[in-house]
Amino acid sequence: MSQLVVILGDHLNTKISSLANFNKETDKVLMSEVKEEATYVKHHKKKIVFVFSAMRHFSNELQNHGFATIYVKYDAADNHGCLFEQVKYTCSLHTFKSITIMHPGEYRLLEEVMTWESKLNITVNITPDNRFIATQTFFSDWADGRKQYRMEFFYREMRKQTNVLMDDKQPMGGKWNYDADNRKPFGKNPDIPSRTLLAPDAITNEVLTLVETQFSDHFGELSNFAFATTREGALGVLSEFIKIRLVDYGQYQDAMLEGNPWLFHSHIGLYLNTGLLMPYEVIQAAEEAFLNGHVPINSAEGFIRQILGWREYVRGFYWYFMPSLKENNYLEAKRALPDFYWTGKTRMNCLSQCVNDTKEHAYAHHIQRLMVLGNFALLTGIEPKAINEWYLVVYADAYEWVELPNVSSMVLFADAGNLASKPYAASGSYINKMSNYCKSCDYSVKEKTGTQACPFNYLYWHFLHRHQDKLRSNPRMGMIYSTMSKMDQTKFNHMLDDADTFLLKLENNEEI
Ligand code: FAD
Ligand code: DLZ
Ligand code: SF4
Missing domain, CATH: 3.40.50.620 (HUPs)
Structure with missing residues (x-):
């Protein structure tokens, strides 16, 4: 039998x-x-x-x-x-x-x-699902009895458990985290290597025809399909990343550039999430590149933290908090998903660029997902179920175990801070600092009020103002609320009015 x-x-x-x-x-x-x-x-x-x-x-x-x-x-x-x-x-x-x-x-x-x-x-x-390094029990043993579930502390446990980037019991280089070195925007005309492109073989071509006919009403473009579809191909993508892009991964991790979502990222999320690559082999390849002197510690550690830290953590977090994780809506967000998330049609250049990258490639990098597309959803109060479904639809690496904690808990602060210590809310100046999107935008990032002002600027203050009862007591928000209370009231009220007008336009499906 x-x-x-x-x-x-x-x-x-x-x-x-x-x-x-x-x-x-x-x-x-x-x-x-x-x-x-x-x-x-x-x-x-x-x-x-x-x-x-x-x-x-x-x-x-x-x-x-x-x-x-x-x-x-x-x-x-x-x-x-x-x-x-x-x-x-x-x-x-x-x-x-x-x-x-x-x-x-x-x-x-x-x-x-x-x-x-x-x-x-x-x-x-x-x-058991052995596509992960940590078991669900390892996560729940770590999480049980905690008031806060910060990724950083989970990650340190994972470093100790696996002995990755460790010098005896201490982190290599003396620090657990090199994020302070990892926030550099691009200068003029940056030299960005091309991503690895793999031409479709006969099997992929047959599937392309099938999807074209059977799934014609689904989101996204089919042209220029260039993902690996075998383990061998995925190992090739990984190896090119380690050889060519990992060296600059750290410093440009948060940077965004018009017309190029790939940058110095690894583009392996879809392979890890389907088993074509296993996490430990990826981590070992990055650690080896550091030990051989091929890449600096901020790049190796920054990359390893994404996989040994974030990926393992969100997977543990998902199973620990499901099924209630799906129902969270701490900020009582209830706005319908605006059409531009599907069409890319908006005068806000950053959003249009990120949606179009997503539509074309089924890919956008982390900061595009978090600080542009996610930030807008947070500031305007899009209903968690609607925006979660959007993220689950649009990315080639999307599965609920990883999408839901990132969207509901990280982007929307829907669990009142189990994952994030404060909402990742930002005004236009963050997007302007980390990208060149604002240069070709209809709106002006420098203006705070008026029809030309960048909507992120007034939406940011509107968000803080309308949720002050829930957010003011957060120790990490003290400074920003203190700034808010010192602002010129006339100017502040003007921003609130502009935000109300903008939200009404959004409600009426008018172009924004
Ligand atoms: P790199 O920047 O090169 O990072 C390397 C790897 O680290 C990724 O492939 C991924 O496996 C892992 N990683 C990095 N950040 C995270 C994270 N926050 N959570 C879990 N793993 C992480 N990742 C998904 O795999 N599927 C999703 O559906 C998904 N949805 C997201 C939604 C939002 C709102 C946000 C903010 C992030 C989301 N992420 C998701 C995390 C991250 O954006 C992607 O893993 C990453 O952009 C994939 O591209 P890459 O392989 O080039 O990543
Ligand atoms: C994502 C996906 C798709 C598009 N199609 C199939 C399929 O036809 N058959 C299958 O076995 N799995 C598919 N998957 C992956 C599953 O959706 C995935 O196993 C679950 O979402 C759990 O992660
Ligand atoms: Fe985005 Fe505002 Fe910059 Fe336009 S000005 S690209 S809306 S941040």
């Missing part, structure tokens, strides 16, 4: 825990491209191409390694449209003693998988 190992579209690695006890004589793998997973939100077209093509390549790799694999294409006659029906159908054709599946990345799917045993009357083994 054999087992059926169900492999999900984001579990694409031969080292996944569900394959650990696979018997090549008796067992079978099932992978299926199903409508339910491709449309539970209307994912960006490029994300679907990436996932389906990577699934097809991985299934071929498994077969080449002697794993008997049943692969169900999206347009196959026996495609049942959802994972459960596909598993049920497969079980009706073969005799399996048990089903094995690695712990799904999203809560909704875990809940669903947990019903299979009783519905199918067969043992279902859920094996």
Whole structure:
């Protein structure tokens, strides 16, 4: 009697825990491209191409390694449209003693998988998700009893546990964090290396045609698809990043540039989140580059912190706080999502640039997501469910376990500070300092009031003013509220009026 190992579209690695006890004589793998997973939100077209093509390549790799694999294409006659029906159908054709599946990345799917045993009357083994370094128990042991759950302290524990960038028990270089060196904007005509571009092969071309026809109403552009779709390709992207861009990753981590979202970032989030790359091998590559003297400590540490710190932390945070995490709305935000998040049509150049990058590439880097697109959602009070869904749709690396903590807890402060010590709210001057967007904007970042003034300027004060009951007592907000209380009242009221006018325009779907 054999087992059926169900492999999900984001579990694409031969080292996944569900394959650990696979018997090549008796067992079978099932992978299926199903409508339910491709449309539970209307994912960006490029994300679907990436996932389906990577699934097809991985299934071929498994077969080449002697794993008997049943692969169900999206347009196959026996495609049942959802994972459960596909598993049920497969079980009706073969005799399996048990089903094995690695712990799904999203809560909704875990809940669903947990019903299979009783519905199918067969043992279902859920094996631990080993695409992460920390277990869920490690996170909950760390989190239990804490009043605050700051990433920085979790990250230090992870550094100690893994001995990464450690000199005995001390952090290499003497500091845990080199962020102070990592806030440099670009000068004029910066020399930016090109990102790694991979031409689609025959498998990807077939999927491109499928997505073009079956998902034509989804967001995003399909042209110039250049993501890796195999582990080998993803390792190539990683290696080019370590060789060419990591050296400047640190200093330009927060910088933004019109027409180029890629910059010195690694562009590997989608590969980590589908298993094509594993986090520890990425961290080791960056640590080695530092130890060999190829990159400075601020770049190596800054990059490693994103993966060993933030990525591990948000995944632990998600499972620790779900399902209530999804319901948080501390600031009682209820605005509908403005149309420009889909169309890019707004006179606010920073927003238009970031939406257009997203539409074209299914990618925008962290500061674009946080300090432009997120900042606008925070300041204008967009309803958490609407903006969460947008983020889950538009990025090729988006899965709820990582998207939800970043959007609800980091961007929207919807959990009243479990993740962030204060809201990441900023006026136009931050965007102007870190980008060249303002140079070609219809609005003037220097003006605080009036029809030409940058909307971020008055929206920022409107936000602080309308939420003062909830935010004033926050120790990290004391200085800004003290500045607010010393402001010229006439000018301040003018800003509030301008913000009200702007919000009304937004409400009426007028162009902003
Ligand atoms: P790099 O800047 O090169 O960073 C390296 C890696 O570190 C990333 O690939 C990622 O795996 C990890 N990382 C960095 N920051 C974070 C973070 N805050 N949380 C978790 N991992 C992190 N990341 C996703 O993987 N999926 C998402 O859906 C997602 N949604 C986000 C939404 C918002 C509002 C914000 C502010 C951030 C979001 N992030 C998300 C985190 C981050 O923006 C992306 O991981 C990053 O931009 C991916 O590009 P990169 O691979 O070039 O990253
Ligand atoms: C993202 C995705 C997409 C677009 N399609 C599929 C699919 O057809 N079949 C599948 O097994 N997985 C897919 N995935 C990945 C799942 O949505 C993912 O496993 C869950 O969101 C949990 O992280
Ligand atoms: Fe954005 Fe304001 Fe700068 Fe325009 S002026 S690009 S709206 S920050």
